[in-house]
Amino acid sequence: MLRLAAENSSWGYRRIHGELAGLGYQIGASTVWSILRRAGIVPARRRDGPSWRQFLRAQARGILATDFFCVETLLPQRLYVLFVCATRRCCCCRMVVRDRPFLRCRSGEVKLEAA
Numbered sequence: 525m526l527r528l529a530a531e532n533s534s535w536g537y538r539r540i541h542g543e544l545a546g547l548g549y550q551i552g553a554s555t556v557w558s559i560l561r562r563a564g565i566v567p568a569r570r571r572d573g574p575s576w577r578q579f580l581r582a583q584a585r586g587i588l589a590t591d592f593f594c595v596e597t598l599l600p601q602r603l604y605v606l607f608v609c610a611t612r613r614c615c616c617c618r619m620v621v622r623d624r625p626f627l628r629c630r631s632g633e634v635k636l637e638a639a
Contacts, residue, residue: 525556529565584612595621 541553591607608618
């Protein structure tokens with residue numbers, strides 16, 4: 525653990541904990557923090573850049589939410605619905621309803637059909 529911290533000075537205790545867990549060691553993140561603290565290794569500084577909240581706020585105009593679902597009708601028929609919504613405006617950008625799936629498989633390829 526101390527060698528990982530020394531060789532990777534930009535890693536924090538959570539990253540070291542994740543690496544140890546990936547190697548099969550069952551140890552808590554707080555235990556890693558305690559051991560590093562006792563050894564005099566200070567945690568890595570927070571990287572410069574936006575927080576997750578700031579990033580999402582800056583990208584909100586370009587984020588789209590999509591959903592795909594099936595609707596069973598009273599007749600023995602199934603309809604496929606593709607729904608796209610702009611998260612910034614909270615409005616439906618596009619909704620397509622078809623009687624066959626949107627994906628078609630030919631010769632091993634899967635591609636999206638034009639709606």
